[in-house]
Amino acid sequence: MRKTNAHSRQIITPFLWFDSQAEEAAELYTSLFADSRITHLSHYSEEGREAHGQPVGKVMVAGFELAGQHFAGLNGGPAFKPTPAISLFVELDTEAEIHALWAGLSDGGSVLMPLGSYPWSTCYGWLNDRYGVSWQIMLRQQPGEGQTITPALMFTQGNYGRAADAIALYTGIFPGSATGPVQYRDAAEGEDAATVLFGRFTLFGQDFIIMDGPGSHGFSFTEGVSLMVSCETQAEIDRYWDQLTADGGQESQCGWLKDKFGVSWQITPTIMDRLMAPTDQAMADRLMNAMLKMKKLDVATLEAAARG
Template sequence: MVNFKGHSTQIITPFIWYESGAEDAADLYTRLFAGSHITHISHYSDAGREAHGQQAGKVMVAGFELAGQRFSGLNGGPAFKPNPSISFFVEFNTVAEVDALWAGLSDGGSVLMPLDSYPWSQRYGWLNDRYGVSWQIAVTEMAANGQTITPSLMFTGDNLGRGSEAIELYTGIFPDSATGMVLYREPTEGEETGTVQFGQIKLCGQSFNIMDAPGHHDFSFTEGVSLMVLCETQAEIDHYWKALTADGGQESQCGWLKDKFGVSWQITPTVMEGLIASADPAKADRVMNTMLTMKKMDIAAMEAASQG
């Protein structure tokens, strides 16, 4: 039994992979969402350059908070790109708010579903912004917990029909979790009967949407958008790592993994940011070099590297 400590902050952070525009994207988003701000900027050093391939001094991660929810953006090069398999559903009370955000995000982007009236919303649209990040924007009744932006996972292709399985898996792994409204397709709808048309869950008290998407889609889950889970203890890291790599999941490097659906997660100790951001460059480089040798994060080894 893992003893999950009472976290007072957001536990699961959407983590977006940009080729080189993380800081510009953070600036755009924080200008478009009221009351938002950039939380931190970190830079690459020479440590681990053979692995990350980036110039020392370049922005590595831009952290930002939008409508009370934290995000992180990585300048990771061209290896991965965001796509609509994980989008961000934004709920507003008024048409004017929807239109204003749409105008800002659609500039240089592409429209997936035009801004219009739909059975589920008087004003709704779906787009990819200029960086390829996917947004659904709608007038709705605000979520009970006031979460304006909800990560939405769409199961396509070989994953079609696995939405219910994902709901069961995720709510069974994370504490403070629950299943909310789940709508299944009926035989009269002419699509895959019994698949999840729209589902709502909470993980660690945070809202997420789940949906199966029939039809042809040329995208599925990638590292382009991952979900970073902050852990205070090694026991938490071990729990999430084992549970999310089970039954066909895949281990990767530096705390990254894919679950059995292909969704990317980062299982990250809360101490890591402070260790890597140390004012002593030698300490920070030792931690970075040690981390690059790991698959699952080892807090003790990282702290030992910091101390030399």
């Protein structure tokens, strides 16, 4: 991450849902970006098998870094798939870098907007890779500045016109937040006034992109891409959980929830790092068993499970 973050660690991690290709995808992505590596692999065990239904020994979560930023991929089966409602927006300094990345990600994928010149960029394209993960790739306006990869949220269908509300909600919940430049559509040109053409905001000092997507789209937000928030205390978990599930949000299992726009979040304590990258499989199994019984995660219960 090129941009200096006010926080010593990355708090929000983009979390990608795969059928069974998380490790393969991580290997591809880390081969295409500089300053990248697979950081850890966790595996399914017998514990919780009646719930997860996955073969023992199969990779559960692949953690990886791309351009110095943290990501995670889950082998969760076919229940959910990523959609372009949350894409990964990549800004690079040179067209040569863009063409190389485009070639690697487009192989076996599908093109949404061909790589070329557009009013907003001399070199831009949008694609879904072979795993269904959506990428926007653009020439950076100011070389050397900003995050390389930024989660981009597009509000479509019944969510169209709600991007500005989402900015207000998210920046009102999380520390280290700010609203960046936001460009609205022009009613004088026959467009929907007060809808976001393109905007930026920060949470915990991390950049996000947001837009309202007009027209007919066959997709919206799903669990296929979620945002995992790492919390130090139960008070943080309680606060984020309550605020994100308010006014029509939905609780789910194992620390997952949907906010009122349908965006999926995971609100997790840092102790769960021991499940994601276990050095003690017995402890990881106890954590898994405890987590499977919860909706909102309880730190004290998880710590007791870790101790055995």
